[in-house]
Amino acid sequence: MINLSLKELSDSLKEKKFSSVELTQFFLDRLDLYNSSINAFISFDKDKSLAMARNADAMIQEGRQNYLTGIPIAQKDIFCAEGWKTSCGSRMLDNFIAPYDATVISKFNEVGAVNLGKTNMDEFAMGSSNETSFYGNVKNPWDIKAVPGGSSGGSAAAVAGMLAPAATATDTGGSIRQPASLCGLTGLKPTYGLVSRYGMIAFASSLDQAGPMCHTAEDCAAMLNVMTGHDPKDSTSVQREKENYLKGIHDPIKGLKIGIPKEFFSEGLEPEIEKIIEQGIDEYKKLGAEIVEISLPNNHLSIPVYYVIAPAEASSNLSRYDGVRYGYRTKEYDDLMDMYCKTREEGFGNEVKRRIMIGTYVLSAGYYDAYYLKAQKIRRLISEDFKKAFEKCDVILGPSAPSVAFPIGDKKEDPLKMYMQDVYTISTNLAGLPGLSMPAGLMNNLPVGMQLIGNYFSEAKLLNIANIFQTNTDWHNLSPKGFE
Secondary structure, three states, X not given: OOOOOHHHHHHHHHOOOOOHHHHHHHHHHHHHHHHHHHOOEEEOOHHHHHHHHHHHHHHHHOOOOOOOOOOEEEEEOOEOOOOOEOOOOOHHHOOOEOOOOOHHHHHHHHOOOEEEEEEOOOHHHOOOOOOOOOOOOOOEOOEOOEOOOOOOHHHHHHHHOOOOOOEEEEEOOOOOHHHHHHHOOEEEEOOOOXXXXXXXXXXXXXXXXXXXXXXXXXXXHHHHHHHEOOOOOOOOOOOOOOOOOOOOOOOOOOOOEEEEEHHHHOOOOOHHHHHHHHHHHHHHHHOOOEEEEEOOOOHHHXXXXXXXXXXXXXXXXXXXXXXXXXOOOOOOOOOHHHHHHHHHHHHOOHHHHHHHHHHHHHHOOOOHHHHHHHHHHHHHHHHHHHHHXXXXXXXXXXXXXXXXXXXXXXXXXXXXXXXXXXXXXXXXHHHOOOEEEEEEEEEOOEEEEEEEEEOOOOHHHHHHHHXXXXXXXXXXXXXXXXXX
16 A cells, blocks of 8 residues: 555545545555654554545445545644644644644545544644754654654654655654655645645744645646645635646656756765766757756845745744743743743744744844845845746756755754754745655665756646656656665
8 A cells, every 4th residue: 555646546436446444544544553653743642544535435425526535645743733732843832632624624525535633743744854843853764863854844754654644744844855855755836826825833824835745746646636725714725716636747848948057066965876866958959848057147146035925924924922921831830921932942942932033123123224125135035036037948847955854953952053053945935836855866876856946837837747757757756765
């Protein structure tokens, strides 16, 4: 079962080769067997999952089967799910049981997918290595001494370790694509507004976007078919006709123009990774694509811009965690202000505190114009760079991350080195563009991801381009030893 695609699982359920209950129990058993070694899940509820599986079996029996009916999906612990603990990887929400479903969760429930459990993550999605979680480090199944990437490292480790067929994730500055790269998966960050953010615990509201993490582009397309759609509960949700992302996934790509930004192949990229990406470019040439050189001149400003805007929005979003209404509250305090201070001191981890302080600083009187307003102006320039680039090409190709999975603790004490892990992914979030990472090779027996960036709402094209690459290569079929 672990080597079957979502389509193969769906067909097997339809043909009664096994039931959803049997499939769900199979993955719950794997979770029991392997989760302690990689810490991919924060929480799971076998009774709830099996009850959902029984309901899915009834739907299949009645002829109401959808593509994902009966298939267990791991859900990142950033999505509220009614009756499930929803912690966002933080002590602050360690006791929070969600009273409602996020729209993403509701959509999976509607088609009869099974919630397998909630995956580990960097606290409030702030991190690139899954080392800031209150529940401990997530370990990369390819090397349990290495990080899986973040913040969606739990989802990545769960799918890479084959504890789940697919998982949901979120991407604020690369948190789907970077862990997908480090764990040898296909991960898609959709256009901003394509997937509802309602019920998704906010980090940076103008950047956060949910997406799928799977083994293949075809599986991602099936997941995206469920996740997308206008949501009146989310003011940033885009009103547009719903697409079928599986429809043209096998279309030929001859004549496709692929842009290669010179800024992505400069100092800081591992030479072996550059070589692997060049081999990926050569593969596309063989498939009939045309390669054109482009420039994204303001890309080098993406990280400083992001680390002004994202913390500013985080400082506002996280002000609600005060110990009054829900979540953690300090046990001993003298007055209301003392309770606020101690609750936030004890409830938040160091990285979250760092970003709250930075965000509060850049929004403060006297610094707003110098930092936040200037960052927003440069954000516009970054978007304009992409607009000009797409006049010359259909899609942009480059590395997903500057390195392969690095040892746990290697960059934890140096925030700047850690922040540089998202150097190739942040600009797409600032511009609101879709981006996809897929496996393109191995370096030191660890996965290397190749990134595709598309114009707005070009997810179908990205998935098609990725699928054609995967049809002609085998990197997406490799799996870590010890989890077969």
